[in-house]
Amino acid sequence: MKHPQISKTQRPARARLHPVAWASSVALLTGAAAVQAQQAAGDTQSLETVVVTGIRKSLDSAVTLKRESRGLVDGIVAEDIGKFPDTNLAESMQRIAGVSIDRNASGEGSKVTVRGVGPDFNMVLLNGRQMPTSVINQLNNGASGSRAFDFANLSSDSISALEVYKTARAESPTGGIGATINVKTARPLDLRERVASIGIKANYDQSVSRLPNELQGSKVTPEISGIYSDTFGNRTLGIAISGSYSKRSSGSNNAYTQNGWLSEAYNKVGGAFDGVPAGNLKNFPTSGYYTHTNDMRYSVTGLDRERLNGQAVLQFAPTKELKFTVDYTAAVNTVKSKNIENSAWFGPSFSGALNGSPQTTFTSGSVSTPIVQTATWDGTHDYGMNAGLFAQKTKLGSTGFNAAWKVSDALSFDLDAHHSTSKTSPDSPYGTYAVMDLALFNQGNTTAYYDQKLPIMSSPGLAYDSNKTNVTGSQFYSNLSDQTVDQVQLRGTYRLGSDDKLLAGLGFTKLNNRAASANNFHGDWSGIGPQGGFKNVPVSQYGLGGLFSQIPGHNDPRLFSTFFVPDFNALRAQAIANAVKYGTSSTGNVPLSQAAAEAYFAAPTDYSQPGASDWRTIEKSTSAYGQWDHSFDTSIPMNVSVGLRYESTTVDSSSQVTAYTGTDWYAQNEVKLTGGTSTFGNKSGKYTYWLPSVDWDADLTDKLKVRASFGVNIGRPGFDKMLGGTQLNADSARYNVPGSGSAGDPALKPLKSKNLDLSAEYYYAKSSYVAVGAFYKKVSDFITTTTVSTTFAGLNQPASGTYYQAALASGITADRPDLIRNYIFNNYGTQAGVTKTGVANGIIQGDILxxxxxxxxxxFNITSYKNGAGDNIKGLEFNFQHMFGNSGFGVSGNFTYVKSGLKFNNNSDSSAPQAPLVGISNSANLVGFYENETWSIRGAYNWRGQFLAATTDGAGNNPIYTEPYGQVDASIGYKIGKNLTLQADLLNLNDGYIRQHGRTSDEVLSALQTGRRYLIGARYRF
Structure with missing residues (x-):
């Protein structure tokens, strides 16, 4: 969306500053004095005659955008059509003060956080239009309710500019309480020349070489892009076509916990903890909270991404007063990966010296964390080896129409309409994500150490024995996200005079969102057939430490030495053969037909089946706004914009839920819900807001500008928080562990943010400036996560009845569910509700209802949502940019400090409700460059401080903090003649890793390693 500015007459500098100017600018003048002293008196005049191109042109355009805009606007402008400063749009935006990025598993920027406000609350526009987004939870977590736009789907090659509007304005669409981000593409009638160019690159990703051979993709992959834009008929007709294709292979190695760290209140009885002898525990807390890990996993992933982008634009201007534009944008992003995971289960198992293993040792503090935790296993426990495939395809399509009519010099209208869709769906016969669980049944006592950056698992005596292997489970998930946006915007501008302008507009937006997930999950924990039935499946072995060579601790002698790599296809084929011969424990060990066995290990296609998720939400918004822009022709030139926006939204949510009639204790630790039938729950909601905004700026001198802005904006709840019914997780219950579920409310209010911004900018030389700003956001109606414990008629815990109590009375302890089940089968096997199906490894198989x-x-612990009171976000932004005369050298940088009361309370248990704001962090950038007629060289360092990445892990309401991370990038361009440019982009030169922890830094949740990336190519301009 265009944001026209009232032109201002530049006045010569005055000999004396107005007293207000002195008061407003003394801090900036002090900070800029040293930089300004480097400029010779004639430098500014000589710079005026320089022909600016490339990096300098891009930075000059960004400075002009910042200086002339109403409110606080930062941006990045392409160095040339088809040449954006970074290979990724998100990574470009992180150079802007206050903007931080989230990186995906391959280390590439994908989502943005602005001024501490996370990706779900930043509005992304394409040429002023709200863009749909389709996000699914990666791996096996199902549908997603996220509103975050994934910039990894868009190539940077056809982008002409990025504009980040940090202040609320009446004319800007709502939804971005952090910022409104406008992605602009080239328009042929806006260009003054024909543009035709083509570029090719070779992409080498070092992370590929750090994978097992079976997972490695191509080490060198291609990228190609091109653009053609021209005008005809005396500039009455314009055509622009652009396209890009890229393929990338990459890898990531992650040491993590999938089921999180459970935090519980202190509880100790009679010198023991939950039956754990006191001698096994060292420094166990006597008050407060303690925590423990549930599992430790080492995962390696080989990823292949294929991205195709294209845009076509047709413009027709029959007169100078009338212009029509029709455009179509398409993006297809295909991501496939192979994953291998080795894992050991711990749970609340605190072993120690009494078992001949290291003592479980806790840290001190309000939340005590074991930096040494030992699990006692008898030498027949299962060590997990998972093989998985992940495949999804995202298709984005946007068709738009715009008519701009200048009725007179005073009056103009702009009509814009578009239909845009984004759909992410499975791209494999195995669904979005498929995994086969191969277990090695010879694990003994195992110890987890958390005194290194890399989690250390020690398991003496563990070695591969093909005769002790079995497939113990399989998961095939089909996840779907489908969103459509239909939008019409009418805008009118009326100039009352040279200093006054009225703006008014109407908008109608319909957003239709669907998120669905179905799974074929089988927990055959006792195996499929006898042990050794998978001995012919190939399993390669690699050194575990060598896969994490960049993370401190990889060479720790305590680390288990081997990483096992089974073959997914061979596992599935053998599992089908075994199911045909022996059946499966989930089906009562009754042999299956060939067709039934193949369906058993395949992805579902029916999202209406019991247990599936299907969320459907329709949002209809009507908006209207009025805005008055005024320029004061006074001794100090000033501008003011006063606006009011009306926003009314209705929400209709229909979500599929499954009603269950019974429960089944079908395996040692597993309880599932049975008798599921699908239905839909429906709810609706509505909210209306009046959103005022005021922007003021003043040119205290021809070099010094100050600004003040106030505005109110809203951020809409995630779709997962507006579900129409209560969804129970059929496989979440465990032996003596509650089940889980979720419920939403479409009547939730959006977050409301009152924003105040103050800033000063000193443009002391051409292309050079320093700026400081302060911002304050008062956020209310924050959405709080809470867990409510409840029960449902007919759903009972099988491990609680008369038979269970009799087993305990016989002397069997509660921590031996295997022996309890044997007792029930042996003593009550002929009673109703008890069915014995077989024996495996001395454990009786069957069902207890x-x-x-x-x-x-x-x-059941039901996760639900409500509006909370909220809190504030406040911070400071510092920016500078300096050009060293005509030398070709330049430097720019920024630092953002953010603070908020919306924090996670670490001193609580995992069931306590929390209302923190995800993504708040400090950030900094430093960019240096050199450019002349031949060379273009740029180096950049980006740093982001610690931030809260999520509020839940696999164990409940627990924090996930991403630790401080920095990355060094560089680019080198060499121009040959007028048309050919050679280019090299060097990314992640410092080869950093990303680490995440829980309530304390010892609670390691993830340590992710990727690698350096090099792109070498050329661009030819015709």
Whole structure:
């Protein structure tokens, strides 16, 4: 969306500053004095005659945008059509003060956080139009309710500019309480020349070489892009066509926990903890909270991404007063990966010296964390080896129409309409994500150490024995996200005079969102057939430490030495053969037909099946705004914009839920819900807001500008928080562990943010400036996550009835569910609700239903949402840019400090409700460059401080903090003649890793390693 400015007459500098100017500028003048002293008196005049191109042109355009805009606007402008400063749009935006990025598993920037406000609350526009987004939870977590736009789907090659509007304005669409980000593409009638160019690159990703051979993709992959734009018929007709294709292979190695760290209140009885002898524990807390890990995993992923972007624009201007534009934008992003994971289960198992293993040792503090935790296993426990495939395809399409009519010198209208879709769906016969679980049944005592950056697992005696392997589970997920945006915007501008302008507009937006997930999940924990039935499946072995060579601790002698790599296709083929011969424990060990066995290990295609998720939300918004822009022709030139926006939204949510009739304790630790039938729950909501905004700026001198802005904006809830019914997780319950579920409310209010901004900018030389700004956001109606414990009629805990109590009375302890089940089968095997199906490894197989006598209701922890009180976000931004005369050298940088009361309370248990703001962090950038007629060289360092990345892990309401991270990038361009440019982009030169932790830095959640990336290519301009 265009934001026209009232032109201002430049006045010569005055000999004396107005007293207000002195008061407003003394801080900036002090900070800029040293930089300004480097400029000779004639430098500014000589710079005026320089022909600016490339990096300098891009920075000059960004400075002009910042200086002449109403409110606080920062941007990045392409160095040339088809040449954006970075290879990724998100990575370009991180150079802007206050903007931080989230990186995906391959280390590439994908989503942005602005001034501490996360990706879900930043509005992304394409040429002023709201863009749809389709996000699915990666791996096996199902549908997603995120509103965050994934910039990894868009190539930077056809982008002409990025504009980041940090202040609320009446004419800007709502939804971006952090910022409104406008992505602009080239328009042929806006260009003054024909543009035709083509570029090619070779992409080498070092991370590929750090993978096992079976997962490695191509080390060198291609990128190609091109653009053609021209005008005809005396500039009455314009055509622009652009396109790009890129393929990338990469890898990531991650040491992590999938099921998180469980935080619980202190509880100790009679010198023991939950049956753990006191001698096994060192420094166990006597008050406060303690935590423990549930599992430790080492995962390696080989990823292949293929991205195709294209845009076509047709413009027709029959007169100078009338212009029509029709455009189509398409993006297809295909991502496929192979994943191998090795894992050990711990849970609340605190072993130690009494078992001949290291003591479980806790840190001190309000939340005590074990930096040494030992699990006691008898030498037959299962060590996990998972093989997975991930495949999804995202298709983005946007068709738009715009008519701009200048009725007179005073009056003009702009009509814009578009239909845009984004859909992410499975791209494999195995669904979005598929995994086969191969277990090695010879694990003994295992210890986790958390005193290194890399989590260290020690398991003496563990070695591969093909005769002790079995497939213990399989998961095939089909996840779908489909969103459509239909939008019409009418805008009128009326100039009352040279100093006054009225703006008014109407907008109608319909957003239709669907997020669905279906899974074929089987927990055959006792195996499929006898142990050794998978001995012919190839399993390669690699050195575990060598896969994490960049993370401190990889050479720790305590680290288990081997990483096992099974073959997914061979595992699935053998599992089908075994299911045909032996059946599976989930089907009562009754042999399956060939067709049934193949369907058993395949992805579902029906999102209406019991247990599936299907969320459907329709948002209809009507908006209207009025804005008055005025320029004061006074001794100090000033501008003011006063606006008011009306926003009314209705929400209709229809989500599929499954009603269950019973429960089944079908394996040692597993309880599942049975008798599921699908239905839909429906709810609706509505909210209306009046959103005022005021922007003021003053040119205290021809070099010094000050600004003040106030505005109110809203950020809409995620789609997962507006579900129409309560969805129970059929496989979430465990032995003596509650089940889980989720519920939403479409009547939730959006977040409301009152924003105040103050800034001063000193443009002391051409292309050079320093700036400082302060911002304050008062956020209310924040959406709080809370967990409510409840029960449902007919759903009982099978491990609670008369038979269960009899087993305990016989002397069996509660921590031996295998022996309890054996007791029930042996003593009550002929009773109703108890069915024995077989014996495997000395453990009786079968079902114990929730209908057996005396069972108690099964508790469910239901995650729900409500509006909370909120808090504030405040911060400071510092910017500078300096050109060293005509030398060709320049430097720019920024630092952003952000603080908020919306923090996670670490001193609580995992069930306590939390209302923090995700993404708040300090950030900094430093960019240096040199450019002349032949060379263009740029180096950049980006740093982001620690931030809260998520509020839940696999164990409940627990924080995930991403630790401080910095990255060094560089680019080198060499021009040959007028038309050919050679280019090299060097990314992640410092080869950093990303680490995440929980409530304390010892609670390691993830340590992710990728690698350096090099792109070498050329661009030819015709």
């Amino acid at each position: 929730g209908t057996v006598p005396g069972t108690q209701p099964l508790a």
